[in-house]
Amino acid sequence: MQPDTSAIPVQPCKNCGTQAPVDVHFCPRCDRILTLGRHGDYFTFFGLHRRLQVEPRDLEQRFRALSRQFHPDYFHNSSGTERLASLERSSYLNDAFRTLRDPVARLEYLLKLEGFAPKEARAASSQVPAGLLEEVFELNEELEAIQDLKAEGAPADQVAARLDGARIPIEENLATHERQLAALMVTHDARFNEGDAAGRHATLEAMRTLLLERTYLTNLLATVRREMSGGEAARS
Amino acid sequence: MSKVVGIDLGTTNSLVAFASVGTPQVIADESGDRLLPSIVSIDAAQTIYVGREAQRRLLTDAVRTVYSVKRFMGRGIEDVTDEARWFPFKVSGETGGVVHVHLGERELTPPEISAFILRELKRRAESWFMKEGDFDPEVAAAVITVPAYFNDAQRTATRDAGRLAGLEVLRIINEPTAACLAYGLDKRHEGTIAVYDLGGGTFDISILKVEDGVFQVLSTNGDTHLGGDDIDRVLVEIIAHDLGLDPAAHADAIQAVRKAVIQAKWDLSEFDQADIDLPVVPGLPMSYRKHITRAEFEALIAPIVARTLEPCRRALEDAGLTASQVDAVVLVGGSTRIPMVRREVATLFGRPPYTDLNPDEVVAIGAAVQADILVSGRREMLLLDVTPLSLGIETMGGIVSKIILRNSTVPASGSEMFTSFVDSQTAVDIHILQGEREMAADNRSLGRFKLRGIPPMPAGLPRIQVRFQIDANGILSVSAHELRTGIEQAIEVKPSYGLTDEEVERMLLESFEHAREDVEGRMLIEARNEAETVLAGTDKALRRPDFGEIAAAKLTPDEVARVRAAAAALREAMGTADRAAIQDGTAALNHATKHLAEVMMNWTVQAALAGRSADDVAAKGR
Numbered sequence: 132m133q134p135d136t137s138a139i140p141v142q143p144c145k146n147c148g149t150q151a152p153v154d155v156h157f158c159p160r161c162d163r164i165l166t167l168g169r170h171g172d173y174f175t176f177f178g179l180h181r182r183l184q185v186e187p188r189d190l191e192q193r194f195r196a197l198s199r200q201f202h203p204d205y206f207h208n209s210s211g212t213e214r215l216a217s218l219e220r221s222s223y224l225n226d227a228f229r230t231l232r233d234p235v236a237r238l239e240y241l242l243k244l245e246g247f248a249p250k251e252a253r254a255a256s257s258q259v260p261a262g263l264l265e266e267v268f269e270l271n272e273e274l275e276a277i278q279d280l281k282a283e284g285a286p287a288d289q290v291a292a293r294l295d296g297a298r299i300p301i302e303e304n305l306a307t308h309e310r311q312l313a314a315l316m317v318t319h320d321a322r323f324n325e326g327d328a329a330g331r332h333a334t335l336e337a338m339r340t341l342l343l344e345r346t347y348l349t350n351l352l353a354t355v356r357r358e359m360s361g362g363e364a365a366r367s
Numbered sequence: 368m369s370k371v372v373g374i375d376l377g378t379t380n381s382l383v384a385f386a387s388v389g390t391p392q393v394i395a396d397e398s399g400d401r402l403l404p405s406i407v408s409i410d411a412a413q414t415i416y417v418g419r420e421a422q423r424r425l426l427t428d429a430v431r432t433v434y435s436v437k438r439f440m441g442r443g444i445e446d447v448t449d450e451a452r453w454f455p456f457k458v459s460g461e462t463g464g465v466v467h468v469h470l471g472e473r474e475l476t477p478p479e480i481s482a483f484i485l486r487e488l489k490r491r492a493e494s495w496f497m498k499e500g501d502f503d504p505e506v507a508a509a510v511i512t513v514p515a516y517f518n519d520a521q522r523t524a525t526r527d528a529g530r531l532a533g534l535e536v537l538r539i540i541n542e543p544t545a546a547c548l549a550y551g552l553d554k555r556h557e558g559t560i561a562v563y564d565l566g567g568g569t570f571d572i573s574i575l576k577v578e579d580g581v582f583q584v585l586s587t588n589g590d591t592h593l594g595g596d597d598i599d600r601v602l603v604e605i606i607a608h609d610l611g612l613d614p615a616a617h618a619d620a621i622q623a624v625r626k627a628v629i630q631a632k633w634d635l636s637e638f639d640q641a642d643i644d645l646p647v648v649p650g651l652p653m654s655y656r657k658h659i660t661r662a663e664f665e666a667l668i669a670p671i672v673a674r675t676l677e678p679c680r681r682a683l684e685d686a687g688l689t690a691s692q693v694d695a696v697v698l699v700g701g702s703t704r705i706p707m708v709r710r711e712v713a714t715l716f717g718r719p720p721y722t723d724l725n726p727d728e729v730v731a732i733g734a735a736v737q738a739d740i741l742v743s744g745r746r747e748m749l750l751l752d753v754t755p756l757s758l759g760i761e762t763m764g765g766i767v768s769k770i771i772l773r774n775s776t777v778p779a780s781g782s783e784m785f786t787s788f789v790d791s792q793t794a795v796d797i798h799i800l801q802g803e804r805e806m807a808a809d810n811r812s813l814g815r816f817k818l819r820g821i822p823p824m825p826a827g828l829p830r831i832q833v834r835f836q837i838d839a840n841g842i843l844s845v846s847a848h849e850l851r852t853g854i855e856q857a858i859e860v861k862p863s864y865g866l867t868d869e870e871v872e873r874m875l876l877e878s879f880e881h882a883r884e885d886v887e888g889r890m891l892i893e894a895r896n897e898a899e900t901v902l903a904g905t906d907k908a909l910r911r912p913d914f915g916e917i918a919a920a921k922l923t924p925d926e927v928a929r930v931r932a933a934a935a936a937l938r939e940a941m942g943t944a945d946r947a948a949i950q951d952g953t954a955a956l957n958h959a960t961k962h963l964a965e966v967m968m969n970w971t972v973q974a975a976l977a978g979r980s981a982d983d984v985a986a987k988g989r
Contacts, residue, residue, distance in 0.1 A: 195578070195579060195581045195583075195749075198581065198749060198751060199581070199746055199749055202749055202751075202839075203778065203838070203839045204538075204737075204740055204741055204749065204750070204839065205744055205746060207537065207741045207742070207744070208742075208744060218778050218836070218838060218839075219780075221778045221839075222778040222779055222780040222836065223780075225775065225776040225777070225778065225779050226779065226780065228776070229775060229776070
């Protein structure tokens with residue numbers, strides 16, 4: 132997707148001045164840890180391709196191996212520059228691992244990287260996604276009805292049953308989204324391996340939509356669950 | 368090369384340990400004592416006592432003696448007013464500022480008091496290295512442990528204490544993680560490990576994954592105000608009420624009660640009943656004895672033990688694990704000797720906990736191992752710890768915007784963009800908070816930062832990136848620059864519950880003025896320490912619930928009388944400053960109890976062989 136730059140971006144090693152590629156961690160000449168400058172991304176940092184299926188075991192092993200290379204514990208006797216480089220590289224490694232080990236965070240990160248992130252993330256999450264309009268409308272009506280029921284002093288188990296009725300379809304819908312996302316991740320990686328940029332693009336687009344809906348559904352579910360636990364408290 | 372030691376700066380006791388070539392050991396003082404009571408006392412002549420001598424002074428000069436100062440580290444007066452009532456010393460401070468402890472004429476901050484303890488440990492280690500014939504016995508640096516759930520202010524206060532004691536603090540590590548490192552030395556403990564650490568004043572639970580020598584903390588939780596002190600206070604309050612004691616008026620007497628209560632607490636870990644036995648001491652209206660069974664004791668402390676379980680569940684949830692997925696549970700901290708604590712932990716995790724290593728020493732040993740890693744650069748082992756609390760900043764409407772989430776592996780970083788609200792604004796105020804609550808007011812304020820030197824621009828145009836960096840110690844630093852101009856911003860830090868660098872420098876100078884070595888005084892103290900050790904051993908034997916039975920079977924009345932007389936004589940000598948008399952008395956008591964000690968040992972062995980009192984034997988076997 133990105134134009135192939137023939138020249139690899141480099142940065143000077145602060146110790147020996149060698150022009151080192153930005154995506155290596157240690158200077159090829161003097162072997163000192165390199166300052167974290169402009170470089171690729173979390174995937175490159177871990178030596179991974181931009182694929183969505185990541186073997187947890189493999190990622191963890193890479194994380195541990197890199198930790199053993201960068202950790203500030205091992206730079207205690209080094210120069211100030213190297214200590215700072217070790218701190219920055221370790222922080223970046225930890226942030227990257229936190230993002231890549233979680234499938235959803237990983238997907239969100241890749242979408243952002245590929246320019247698919249919604250511009251106004253906050254506004255987008257408060258807007259009802261088009262695919263969910265009908266469902267949300269029905270749910271709101273049902274929640275209102277349940278509120279009325281409660282206000283009229285209906286028995287608690289009756290209220291709970293109604294809330295359960297509202298909860299189950301959301302959970303099912305959420306499960307469907309998870310399945311679809313998982314399938315699209317497989318497709319994405321296949322397109323990536325085939326070098327099919329357009330096909331990859333299309334799956335990313337589809338995943339962005341699903342992800343937005345998923346976020347919205349998760350929030351809805353939280354609302355219903357809050358109602359339910361509120362009911363519990365009122366009962367006791 | 369000067370030495371780097373590991374220090375467990377505990378609420379009740381502190382220890383120093385050293386590891387070279389992978390074999391760590393706790394360093395004992397001249398009388399063989401490995402624990403240093405975390406108690407500091409200053410007499411009217413301004414002499415400073417640390418450890419057991421200070422502990423003795425609790426009974427005679429309580430108002431000039433401070434213990435459990437760790438509970439005050441990095442905290443404000445508003446946090447401690449409730450419990451301060453039960454302490455003999457006075458505390459003061461402004462809301463949102465550092466607590467001051469009053470010891471006679473002097474007012475000291477908790478880091479200064481902790482520094483006395485650290486300095487004593489430094490001295491202890493140096494004299495040990497000297498005795499070992501080391502060419503460079505100087506201890507210039509240390510790894511110091513803190514509760515995992517300590518916040519930024521509490522960690523910073525600990526680091527300040529180290530500086531004040533003349534120690535370079537190479538690293539602050541978390542106590543449960545240190546313990547896990549000590550357990551991990553023998554490689555048997557791999558997999559998912561839960562470390563339950565209930566000490567004198569703090570409680571931590573950490574869940575770790577140990578694999579290929581990497582000790583990765585998955586989650587941590589706890590309560591920095593929950594421990595053995597709280598258990599003691601429950602009993603002290605009951606007895607103070609029985610006796611009509613007011614902590615403000617009867618400081619010494621309250622300490623006598625506290626001492627007796629602690630003894631009974633220890634006894635109840637071994638036997639199913641004990642006596643809380645108060646001698647007649649000045650300030651006590653009468654002598655007092657209260658019989659207490661283990662069941663009664665457990666009923667009293669159940670709410671305290673229960674408070675440790677919720678953090679355990681939360682830690683498991685944050686680690687994404689169920690209790691049954693934990694491969695091993697490790698117990699740390701003196702309060703885990705209480706059978707009820709062991710039982711509750713076993714129930715929660717569905718397996719008996721490991722107690723192979725001494726729960727008082729395991730943290731110091733882990734700290735020494737970490738010190739060795741830092742100095743040697745050896746890479747077989749690596750600790751990856753987490754920050755216990757989320758870090759955020761206050762935004763519009765008093766809401767917290769989280770920047771680094773709790774249980775993030777450290778070092779960790781985060782950044783946030785700021786801009787100006789009015790034209791040509793050159794400074795922005797930032798309020799930094801730690802905690803999980805939504806509203807700023809419900810979280811811990813770490814400090815207020817002022818960003819200055821913003822280039823004058825129309826409102827909303829500056830793009831100031833503020834970078835938050837939590838280092839491997841769990842301590843925060845902040846930097847900022849304006850992206851359009853690239854100008855680095857000056858940041859003024861006003862720590863909420865901490866000392867400024869200038870204050871630490873000033874205290875450092877003052878501490879040199881007060882420092883003086885009193886050789887004869889120290890030798891007297893050592894003699895008293897030794898006397899106390901022998902007395903404690905004798906008392907323990909005499910206090911056994913089955914002592915009457917043993918004495919009838921194996922001892923003559925004459926012998927028992929001789930032991931009691933020697934103990935009484937030594938106790939009297941200890942009240943004087945006559946070192947020779949104390950040493951003679953110690954030797955005499957040692958001689959008088961030689962046969963008694965053998966009898967006790969044989970009796971216990973016989974009981975074990977006969978399967979009698981299995982509970983008692985099991986408790987000792989740990």
